[in-house]
Amino acid sequence: MMSSKYNKRANNRGFEESRPIEARAGVIKKADGSAMFRIGKTTAYAAVYGPRELHPKHLQDPKTGVLRCNYNMLPFSAEERVRPGPSRRSKEISMVTEKALLPVVNLEDYPNAVVDVFIELTETDAGSRCAGICAASMALADAGITMKDMVSSVSVGVIDHQIVVDLDGEEEHITDMDVADIPLAMVPSTEEITLLQMDGKVGKEELLKALEVAKPVLKRIAELQRKALKEKYKG
């Protein structure tokens, strides 16, 4: 490992330590399934509606259901006001969120139907797509949608060759060192990767190392997601 100029994190956080996580299931009673997932100062709510009939009808598929995800940041959820309505960024994140969840959802069980997932970020401090995926995965399970496993997600960063789990906004915006931000999602039981993006500079070996470092963190997040779901159905 090359020595790094980035040798200390804020609040004495360990390099492989995520910010504090809070997860709750069933937080939106109107929804068929719902969850809240908070990591540090990033908070995502997700609600699942469906399976319900897909309209317009020509979009229906008699062989399988359709998963539709919508990621949205509330206007007050960032430093600058976020203009309401879809942006190019939110559309892309909605798409990668869908792809991150698809491998675990048994959509063949819901022919002609749609499962809608609405993800709203109330406050953000980096890692919002990952928090959204964690919340969405819990909300799908809460809605009783048949799934092969949970999907857990976290971003892993490389700051001047130092691998760092769960970048916060301040770390993401470091300018005097090279910062790579790698949002990841994984199916914990198979360790298959369902979300992989990156911006920033990193060598191939460092990238593979970062994937390894993220694995135990993602498994721990999966446990927290499961625990929150069990909590809801306890007595």
Add this chain to the structure above:
Amino acid sequence: MNQDLKTHINDALKKGIRLDGRKKEEFRKIEIQTGVVATAEGSARVKCGDTEVIAGIKLDIGEPYLDSPEDGVMIVGSEMLPLSNPEFEGGPPRIDAIEVARVIDRGIREGKAIDTKNLCIKKGELVWMILIDVLPINHDGNLIDLGGIAALAALKDAKMVEVKDNKPVFGKKTKQSLPILSMPVPVTVVKIGDNLIVDPTDAEEKVLDARLTVSVLEDGTLCALQKAGNASLSVKDINEMIDLALKKSQEIRKKLEEALAK
């Protein structure tokens, strides 16, 4: 119909061949031509097999973003033109076009291809804006890579324009090039069944299980990644896909440099 197509493509790939006779790791023949649009400050046309893409650069002077008052602005746009493929319809860009634009943008931005500090006119008030548009004239697959290559060639081709009263004088090109520091080449590796291929055609893209776009700098550093497609990837898959992308990026970089030297 896609299921039959998929079986067909997959059966052929198992024998190591593709529908157009190429090998799995083979690109179609690439032609890169710069200076193809007179009205643009910079432009390039990339032809690869039946795919043809034009990238054009327009400049403007505007306000910087609040969080980067000393940096010039870069915006990448793309549209799936209905003239380029029977399946496209008019209207605002949909997710396929948005993804193409954003992944090309990510490579150029994160690879620090443009020296944005060099585009500041007055801190916090006026900066140069580099508006890159990547448009398919004929879409037969691999738009991210080919559009990304076209964008790089167009950036290299572009010339600054004269300024009067803090406004650009279009049509009055100077001899000054844009401050380009690096060339992040995007390479997309596609997984169909157990096979990895590069430079997919439209038909191959329709049946892909997963794809990974890797933007690569001169020294082999990676500067952007984007995974897409419905299937997941193992770390072993990711490793092999990046290796293939690294290898192919050298080949493409050579072609790009040759074209720019002309």
